[in-house]
Each structure stands twice: as C-alpha cells, then as structure tokens.
Amino acid sequence: MRYALLMHYREPADGELSDEVIAEAQRQFGIYGQALTRAGVLLSADVLQPSLATTSVTHHDGDLRIQDGPFAETKEILAGIFLVDVPDLDAAIGWAGKCPGAQWGVVEVRPVAMSVVDGQWSS
Template identity: 70%
Template sequence: MRYALLMHYREPGEGELSEEMMREAQNAFDAYAKALRQAGVLLSADVLTPSMVTTTVSRPDGDLRVQDGPFAESKEALAGVFLVDVPDLDAAIGWAERCPGAQWGAVEIRPVATSFLDGAWTR
C-alpha cells in the first residue's frame, strides 16, 4: 500500500540554523532516504522550499485567484514528502517514526487513494 509521509514543522527564521546544524539535518535525511531505498519501499522524496515562496491557486467562484504565500496561516508548514510503498499502516508508522522530521514537528501518514502511474489511474 502506498503512503505519503508528510513532514510538518516550524520553519526556521533567517540565520536561525547554523551551517553545522544544516549539515547534520541533511546527513540525517540522506541516511533516512537511503534506508528507505535499501529496504525497497521508497517511491520518491521531495524537500520543499520555504512556504514564503508558495503560490496558491484557487477557483472558488469559477474565477482564477492566484495568491502569493501559503493558503493557511500556521506555525507549522508542509516541509517535505516521502512516498513509500509498504505492506500496511504499521510499517508506515515504523518508517515515520524514523523520519528526522519527527524531531522538529510531526509526520502525517496519509494513505494514497489513487495514483497516476504509467499513464493510467490505479487504486
């Protein structure tokens, strides 16, 4: 079963993280991604840019609205996504527990309902 591991945590302010702290975090995520890959469960992984560069598109009344910045004001932001294919929720919880992002915030585990793979929608 495919699960999205969605990392949510407070975005650090400008200059709040030292180069050493950034290197440690990058090394932790590198080791985590390599462990997922070695286990054969990693489908993709993406780290997102800070939310201040977000553009939100909506059409609530049929008219296009483009908004700079995130849609919702929140102390925590979506920081990245790991897409994994594991046997069940317990396995997804095991991997989320090991995610470095869990140290700074929360890792939301969401089952994938439908996927577009090889040109077709699948469940």
C-alpha cells in the first residue's frame, strides 16, 4: 500500500541554520533515502523550496485567484514528501519514525487513496 510521509516543521529564517547544520541534515536525509531505496519501498521523494517560493491558486465564483505564498497561515510548513509502498500502516509508521524530519517537527503518515502510474489511475 502507498503512503505519503509528509514532513511538517517550522521554517527557519534566513541565516538561522549554519552551513554545518544544513550539511548534516542533508547527510542524514541521504542515509535515510538510501535505506528506503535498499528496502525497495521508496517510490519518490521531494524536498520543497521555502514557502516564499509558493504560489497558491484558487477558483471561486468563476474567478481564478493567484496569490504569492502559501494559502494557510501556519507555524509549520510542508517541507517535503516521501512516497513509499509498504505492506501496512505499521510499516509506514516505522519508516516515518526513522525520518530525520521527525527530529525537527512532525512526519504525517497518510495513506494514498488513488495514484497515477504510467498515465493510469489506480486505487
């Protein structure tokens, strides 16, 4: 079954993290990604740009509205996504618990309802 591991944490201000801290986080995520790959469960992974790069699009009352920045005002942002294919929720929770992002915030584990793979919808 497919699960999205959604990393949410407080976005650091510019210059708040030293180059050493960033390099260590990248190293930890590299190790985590390699472990997911070796286990054969990683489908994809993306680290997102800072929320300042966000554009939100809504469609209300026939009008398309485009807004700079995230739609929701929150303390924590969606920072990245790992998509895994594992046997069950317990396995997904196990991988989420190993995610370096869990050190800085929350890793939300959400089952995937439907997927498009090679142009075909599946559930």
